Amino acid sequence: MNIHVKNNISWVGKRDWEVEHFHGKEYKMQRGTSYNSYLIREEKTVLIDTVDLRFRSDFVKNLAEEIDLKKIDAIVINHAEEDHCGALAELLALIPGTPIYCTANGVDSINGHHHHPEWNFNIVKTGDSLDIGNGKKLIFIETPMLHWPDSMMTYMTEDAVLFSNDAFGQHYCDEHLFNDEVDQNELFDQCQRYFSNILTPFARLVTAKITEILSFGLPVSMIATSHGVVWRDNPVQIVELYLKWAADYQEDRITLFYDAMSNNTRMMADAIAEGIRETDPRVAVKVYNVSTHDKNEIITSCFRSKGILVGSSTMNNVMMPKIAGMLEEMTGLKFRNKRASAFGSYGWTGGAVDRVATRLQDAGFDMTIALKAKWRPDLSALEACREHGRKIAREWALSPLPDSAPKPAEEAVPAAIAAAAAEKRDGVAMAETGEGAEQKMICTVCQWVYDPADGEPNQGVEPGTAWQEVPDDFLCPGCALGKSVFDPFEG
Numbered sequence: 001m002n003i004h005v006k007n008n009i010s011w012v013g014k015r016d017w018e019v020e021h022f023h024g025k026e027y028k029m030q031r032g033t034s035y036n037s038y039l040i041r042e043e044k045t046v047l048i049d050t051v052d053l054r055f056r057s058d059f060v061k062n063l064a065e066e067i068d069l070k071k072i073d074a075i076v077i078n079h080a081e082e083d084h085c086g087a088l089a090e091l092l093a094l095i096p097g098t099p100i101y102c103t104a105n106g107v108d109s110i111n112g113h114h115h116h117p118e119w120n121f122n123i124v125k126t127g128d129s130l131d132i133g134n135g136k137k138l139i140f141i142e143t144p145m146l147h148w149p150d151s152m153m154t155y156m157t158e159d160a161v162l163f164s165n166d167a168f169g170q171h172y173c174d175e176h177l178f179n180d181e182v183d184q185n186e187l188f189d190q191c192q193r194y195f196s197n198i199l200t201p202f203a204r205l206v207t208a209k210i211t212e213i214l215s216f217g218l219p220v221s222m223i224a225t226s227h228g229v230v231w232r233d234n235p236v237q238i239v240e241l242y243l244k245w246a247a248d249y250q251e252d253r254i255t256l257f258y259d260a261m262s263n264n265t266r267m268m269a270d271a272i273a274e275g276i277r278e279t280d281p282r283v284a285v286k287v288y289n290v291s292t293h294d295k296n297e298i299i300t301s302c303f304r305s306k307g308i309l310v311g312s313s314t315m316n317n318v319m320m321p322k323i324a325g326m327l328e329e330m331t332g333l334k335f336r337n338k339r340a341s342a343f344g345s346y347g348w349t350g351g352a353v354d355r356v357a358t359r360l361q362d363a364g365f366d367m368t369i370a371l372k373a374k375w376r377p378d379l380s381a382l383e384a385c386r387e388h389g390r391k392i393a394r395e396w397a398l399s400p401l402p403d404s405a406p407k408p409a410e411e412a413v414p415a416a417i418a419a420a421a422a423e424k425r426d427g428v429a430m431a432e433t434g435e436g437a438e439q440k441m442i443c444t445v446c447q448w449v450y451d452p453a454d455g456e457p458n459q460g461v462e463p464g465t466a467w468q469e470v471p472d473d474f475l476c477p478g479c480a481l482g483k484s485v486f487d488p489f490e491g
Contacts, residue, residue, distance in 0.1 A: 002039070002066055003177050005038065005161070005177070005222070005224065005230060006159055006161060006221070006222060006232075007159050008040060008041045008042055009038055009039070009040050009156070009159065009161060009224075010038065010039045010041075010066070011036060011037070011038060011177055011230070012037050012038065012039045012047075012059075012062065012063055012066060013034055013035050013036040013037040013038075013051055013059075014034065014035045014037075014051040014052065014055045014058065014059060015032070015034050015173050015175075016032050016033050016034065016035065016052065016055070016173060017032045017173050018032065029171050030171075030190070030193075030294075031171070031172050031173055031174075031186060031190060032171070032172070032173030033171040033172065033173055033227050033228070034172070034173050034227055034228060035049075035050075035051035035052045035055065035083055035084070035086075035226070035227070036049070036169075036224065036225060036226050036227060036228075036230075037049045037050050037051055037059070038163060038224055039063070039066065039067065040132065040138075040156070041067070042132045042133045042134045042136055043132060043133020043134055044073040044074065044130075044131075044132040044133050045067065045071050045072050045073050045074075046072070046073060046074045046075070046076060046130070046132055046138065047063075047072055047074075047075045047076070048075075048076045048078065048154060048163050049076070049077060049078055049079070049084045049085065049163075049226060050075075050084065050085050050086060050087035050088055050091060051083070051086060051087050052082060052083040052086045053082045053083075053086030053087070054086070055086070055087070056086050056087035056089075056090045056091075057090065059087040059090075059091075060087055060090050060091050060094065063091070064094075069091070069094050069095050070095055072095060072098055073098075073099070073132075074098065074099045074100075074101060074130065075088070075091075075098055075099070075100050075101070076100075076101045076102070076130075076138065076140075076154050076163075077100060077101070077102040077106055077110065078102075078151065078152050078153060078154060078163060078165040078226065079106075079148060079150060079151050079152075079165050079166060079226065080102070080106050080109035080110045080112075080113060080148070080150050081109075081148065082113060083226075083227075084165075084226060085110060085113070085114075088100075088110070088114060089114050089116065092116070092119060097120050098120065099120045099122050100119055100120060100121050100122060101122045101124050101130060101138075101140070102121065102122075102123070102124065102150065102152070103123065103124060103125070103142055103144075103150050103151075103152050104123045105144065105148075105149040105150035106123075106150035106152070107121045107123060108150070109148070109149075109150040110150075124140040124152070125140070125142060126140065126141050126142045127139070127140070127141075128140050132156075134158075135158060136156060136157050136158045136159065137156075137157045138154050138155070138156055138157075139154070139155045139156075139157065139218075140152055140153075140154055140155075141153045141154070141155060141212075141213060143165065143167065143209050144205075145202050145205050146165070146166070146167055146199070146202055146205055146206065146209060147166060147198055147199055147201075147202055151165055151166065152165065153165050153167070153213075155218060159221065159222075160218070160219045160220055160221040160222070161220075161221065161222045161223075161224055162213075162218075162220050162222070162223050162224065162235075163224045164223050164224065164225050164226070165225075165226050166198070166199075166225070166226050166227065167199070167206070167225070167242070168191075168223050168225050168231065168238045168239070168242065169194065169225035169226055169227040169228045170187065170190035170191045170193070170194040170225075170227060170228035170229070171190060171193075171194060171227055171228065172186065172187060172190040172227070172228040172229065173228075174229070176229075177229065177230050178229060178230050178231075178232045178233070179229040179230065179231045179232065179233055179235075179238075180232065180233035181229075182229060187228075187229060188241075190228065191228075191238065191241065192245070192300060192303075192304075193296060193297075193300045194227075194228075195242065195245050195303075196245075196299055196300045196302075196303030196304075196333075197296050197299050197300065197303075197333075200303060200333045200334065200335065201332060201333055201334045203245070203246040203247075203248075203334075203336070204246070206242055206243075206245075206246040207243060207246045207247065210239060210242060210243060210246075214239075220235055220236065221235070222235055223235040223238065223239075245303075248336045248337035249303065249304070249337075250304070250305060250306040250337055250338060251284070251304045251305065251306065252282060252283050252284065252306060252398050253283065253284040253285075253286065253301070253304050253305040253306060254276055254283055254284070254285050254286070254305055254306065254307050254308070254309070254392070254393075254396065255286045255287075255288070255298070255301040255302050255304075255305040255307075255308045255309075256269050256272060256273055256285070256286070256287045256288070256308070256309040256310075256311065257287070257288040257289070257290050257293075257298050257302075257308070257309075257310060257311070257323075257326065258287075258288075258289060258290070258310065258311030258312060258323070258343075258344070259289065259290050259291055259311075259312055259313065259320035259322050259323050260289070260311070260312075260313050260320075260345070261313045261315065261320070262313070262345075262376070263376075264313065264345035264373065264375065264376045264377060265311045265312060265313050265343070265344045265345050266289065267345075267376070267377050267382065267385075268311060268343055268344070268345060268371070268373055268377060268381075268382075268385045269287055269309075269311050269343070270287065271377070271382045271383075271385035271386045271389065272309060272343065272371075272385050272386070272388055272389040272392070273285045273287050273389060274386055274389060275385065275386035275387060275388060275389020275390040275391075275392070275393065276389040276390070276392055276393045277389075278386075278389075278390070279389070279390040279393035279394060279401065280393040280394075280397055280401055280402070281402070282402070283393065283397075286301045286305075288301070290322045290323060290326055291322055295326065295329075298326070299329070299330070299333065302330065302335065302338075303333075303335065305338065306337075306338060306339065306396055306398060307338055307339035307340060307341075307365075307368075307392070307396045308338065308339075308340050308341075308360075308365070309340070309341045309342070309343060309392070310323065310326075310327065310340065310341075310342055310343075310356050310360060311323075311342070311343045311344045311356075312342075312344045312352040312353065312356055313344055313345055313346070313352060314344065314345075314346035314347070314349060314350055314351055314352035314353070315352070317349050317351035317352075318351055318352060318355055319344075319351075319352040319355050319356050319359075320352070323352075323356065324359075327356065327359040327360065327363065330363055331359070331362065331363040331364075334363075334364065335363070335364065335365070336364065338365055338366070339365060339366045339367070339368060339395075339396055340360040340361075340365035340366070340367055340368065341357075341367065341368040341369065341370060341371070341388075341392060342354075342356035342357040342360060342370040342371075343370060343371040343372070343373075343385075343388070344356065344372060344373075345372070345373045345374070345375065345376070345377065346372060346373075346374060346375075347374070347375060350372045350374075353370050353371075353372050354370070356370070357370045368391075368392060368395060368396075371384070371385065371388045373385070375481075376481055378481060378484065378485045379485060437452065437466040438452055438453070438466075439452070439466075439467060439488055439489075440452070440488070440489035441467050441486040441487065441488060441489055442486065442487055442488075442489035443476045443478055443481065443485055443486055447478070448476050448477060448478035449489050450467065450470070450486065450489075452464060452465055452466050452467065456470075456474070456477065458477065459471075459474060459475070459477075461474065467486075470483065
């Protein structure tokens with residue numbers, strides 16, 4: 001099967017609807033991918049890249065149906081990962097001696113994968129070209145560390161097609177090949193996911209290399225990527241987005257992610273998010289549990305954010321393992337121009353929060369003071385979390401806050417706590433005077449309801465026991481906190 005791309009260029013790649021992961025298990029595919037191989041038939045016939053190793057036999061069989069394999073004059077390998085040149089060995093077994101054009105690092109990488117130093121390698125550098133006839137040439141452009149040392153792009157003159165390798169691509173599978181034929185929201189979501197998870201560490205190189213390519217003054221009518229769509233409709237749009245994303249990108253967004261053993265840290269995350277939202281309703285606030293959410297979605301949200309908050313329960317005086325893994329990965333991604341804060345609950349010691357804060361600082365984030373809560377947060381602790389969120393919203397605001405923003409902590413917190421305390425005193429006073437002996441009470445932490453008619457036989461509280469008669473050492477059956485976290489239940 002082939003798809004006509006332009007003039008004498010055809011797509012001869014492979015769609016992969018079922019693939020779920022890339023780079024081992026590190027990148028989760030949401031919409032499959034494609035392995036884009038291109039066949040150019042001018043006076044010389046040139047193949048640009050092959051497909052993933054798993055599809056090598058199908059690829060060679062299908063290619064043989066398109067063309068006599070012996071008529072292939074050259075093979076260009078823009079990148080040596082096995083999703084690009086996985087069919088190379090099987091193909092060259094049928095057409096040995098065919099010239100391979102790649103970078104010097106490409107030779108090392110291809111040999112590392114296939115162990116065939118006898119292959120006919122032709123090393124190219126930026127500006128080198130291959131005359132393919134009919135007045136057309138292939139011009140090679142080295143792009144080391146985008147995202148491997150061997151990477152390069154290939155430009156075809158006259159047709160003005162840039163075979164861009166991994167740059168400007170996305171792991172996205174569709175029966176249609178061109179960018180103007182597919183769902184635009186899906187496409188650009190996958191473009192940003194791809195950039196943030198794979199190319200972010202090389203953002204400075206992205207800017208420099210794109211600037212270098214633009215300085216050549218070459219017209220570009222199409223960008224033919226190694227994965228995903230071919231950009232034929234306004235191909236410059238993805239170049240402009242890459243320049244934007246590579247420039248220490250951030251939106252008015254804050255991402256919180258956490259892991260928790262007993263939901264205590266989750267409660268903190270929710271309260272912090274509430275404080276941010278009520279102080280600056282303009283900011284997008286995203287909250288994720290690393291144990292249940294797609295890791296790459298979290299990373300993409302962090303890439304888009306002006307700041308992140310990372311929460312962890314303390315386990316064995318260290319952070320939760322999934323949080324440690326996320327922070328290790330984010331250190332490698334080298335995010336810039338972002339702020340961060342650590343938070344979490346603890347019982348005996350609070351080592352996790354300290355370690356999270358240190359790791360974030362090591363990763364290059366501009367740090368804001370951390371927040372800890374001992375055991376399950378009560379009303380006062382949750383209010384402190386909300387105030388932490390308010391403080392974050394004020395400090396991280398990209399522009400002046402709305403006039404309706406809450407007042408700073410020295411005024412807002414005491415007033416809120418006083419109001420809550422007054423409400424609690426009113427409820428207790430009503431019970432102490434004999435009024436409302438049938439008053440139900442609700443745990444403000446876990447929402448368990450105490451009904452005097454039922455009592456709590458497991459703790460020796462007989463049915464018919466009014467709240468003021470419940471022993472002071474009573475613990476909520478839902479969350480094991482004391483009477484102080486209960487309020488009158490009005491339901």
